[in-house]
Amino acid sequence: MKRIEVLGPGCSNCKVLYERTQRAAKELGLECEIEKITDLNVIMGYRVMSTPGLVVDGELKFSGRVPSVEQLKELLS
Amino acid sequence: MSELAATPTLSKVRGARLGRWLVPALLLWIVAYVFLERLSTWLTHDLLRLSPATHLGSAVAFFIYEAPKVLLLLTLVVFGVGVVRSFFTPERTRAILAGKAESVGNVLAAALGIVTPFCSCSAVPLFIGFLTAGIPLGVTLSFLISAPMVNEIALALLFGLFGWKVAALYLGTGLTVAIVAGWVIGRLKLERHVEPWVYQMQTGPPNLLLPSLTWEGRLRAGLDAVRDIVGKVWPYVLAGIAVGAGIHGWVPENFMASIMGKGVWWSVPLAVIIGVPMYSNAAGIIPIVHALLEKGAALGTVLAFMMAVIALSLPETIILRKVLRPVLLAVFLGVVTVGIILVGYLFNWLI
Numbered sequence: 001m002k003r004i005e006v007l008g009p010g011c012s013n014c015k016v017l018y019e020r021t022q023r024a025a026k027e028l029g030l031e032c033e034i035e036k037i038t039d040l041n042v043i044m045g046y047r048v049m050s051t052p053g054l055v056v057d058g059e060l061k062f063s064g065r066v067p068s069v070e071q072l073k074e075l076l077s
Numbered sequence: 078m079s080e081l082a083a084t085p086t087l088s089k090v091r092g093a094r095l096g097r098w099l100v101p102a103l104l105l106w107i108v109a110y111v112f113l114e115r116l117s118t119w120l121t122h123d124l125l126r127l128s129p130a131t132h133l134g135s136a137v138a139f140f141i142y143e144a145p146k147v148l149l150l151l152t153l154v155v156f157g158v159g160v161v162r163s164f165f166t167p168e169r170t171r172a173i174l175a176g177k178a179e180s181v182g183n184v185l186a187a188a189l190g191i192v193t194p195f196c197s198c199s200a201v202p203l204f205i206g207f208l209t210a211g212i213p214l215g216v217t218l219s220f221l222i223s224a225p226m227v228n229e230i231a232l233a234l235l236f237g238l239f240g241w242k243v244a245a246l247y248l249g250t251g252l253t254v255a256i257v258a259g260w261v262i263g264r265l266k267l268e269r270h271v272e273p274w275v276y277q278m279q280t281g282p283p284n285l286l287l288p289s290l291t292w293e294g295r296l297r298a299g300l301d302a303v304r305d306i307v308g309k310v311w312p313y314v315l316a317g318i319a320v321g322a323g324i325h326g327w328v329p330e331n332f333m334a335s336i337m338g339k340g341v342w343w344s345v346p347l348a349v350i351i352g353v354p355m356y357s358n359a360a361g362i363i364p365i366v367h368a369l370l371e372k373g374a375a376l377g378t379v380l381a382f383m384m385a386v387i388a389l390s391l392p393e394t395i396i397l398r399k400v401l402r403p404v405l406l407a408v409f410l411g412v413v414t415v416g417i418i419l420v421g422y423l424f425n426w427l428i
Binding site: 008009010011013014040041043044047048049050051064065066068 | 166167168171194195196197198199201202203205206207278301305399
């Protein structure tokens with residue numbers, strides 16, 4: 001089961017990424033746990049300088065962009 | 078500094094190759110732009126039968142001409158800048174700035190602020206990332222001033238509505254304010270007024286995640302930028318143009334000269350002080366700026382007002398308070414405000 005973290009302090013982009021990630025996972029039928037991380041300490045722990053960011057199973061996949069649902073599906077599969 | 082040359086999974090394009098569409102799209106854009114004036118005159122005068130001598134006719138003509146023109150310009154520039162930005166990341170900017178001496182650093186930081194993708198909610202992580210990489214406080218602040226203020230939307234719209242000279246002036250003075258303000262704050266040695274926890278964050282090798290994008294990927298980045306930015310901003314643009322149209326049609330000539338004109342020495346500081354707490358994206362405010370100028374407001378005052386609105390805002394101040402202690406925050410706001418006021422006076426004097 002994948003563990004997905006959406007990193008962002010709470011601006012609109014971060015919320016959009018969170019929703020799109022949920023949709024992508026749902027459309028893929030993916031078994032996963034999606035968590036929204038707003039704690040700056042954790043975010044900096046991944047050395048992210050530009051939010052929002054996406055972490056899958058502890059590995060940072062990208063930061064500073066909000067990909068489309070299609071692009072997210074490619075990334076998560 | 079190694080980049081992950083991974084397969085660009087995020088930039089895969091299904092179907093038609095984008096590159097093929099670029100030239101036809103540009104030609105179409107040029108045609109649309111050139112015919113705009115004729116089309117809008119025809120629409121207002123012949124189709125709607127509104128005389129330009131009336132308030133309504135004047136306002137409607139303004140709106141029908143400006144709205145598509147501004148949106149076309151915006152689309153082109155956002156696309157272009159989206160492509161340019163695909164070459165930059167905050168990580169790369171940080172790598173470039175680390176280890177540079179202060180004055181050089183200030184200039185580079187301000188310049189990079191224009192092309193590095195930046196969203197104001199990233200201000201805090203970016204600030205921390207820069208400082209922990211050893212980039213001086215003043216240089217980091219030069220970046221943080223230039224990034225929101227000298228943005229492509231503002232430049233595109235200024236260029237489209239007032240010509241390249243005004244756009245270049247805004248660019249030049251915006252950079253100057255960013256460079257000088259950052260440098261001055263650096264000289265004041267206010268590092269101890271940064272929240273201490275910032276310096277305690279762990280440093281480490283930067284995460285350079287940008288996969289090497291193909292040109293296909295870069296064009297797609299441009300399109301994504303258009304969809305995201307223009308898609309989000311167009312209602313504000315139309316609202317701004319509508320207000321501008323109203324001012325154009327109804328406010329008497331020279332009305333603005335009395336409060337924002339050159340003769341009034343306090344108009345610049347007043348405009349800036351009103352502008353600082355306000356927040357608007359550049360797209361919404363520029364059409365209003367246009368109408369104000371038409372009615373006699375002085376260029377320096379209006380540009381200063383615009384800079385004040387875009388560069389500083391209450392939301393941004395609240396965000397920065399997380400990393401800057403009150404003294405430093407106040408100095409930051411103060412120095413930038415004074416810089417903008419000086420710019421306003423300079424323009425009024427020069428032009």
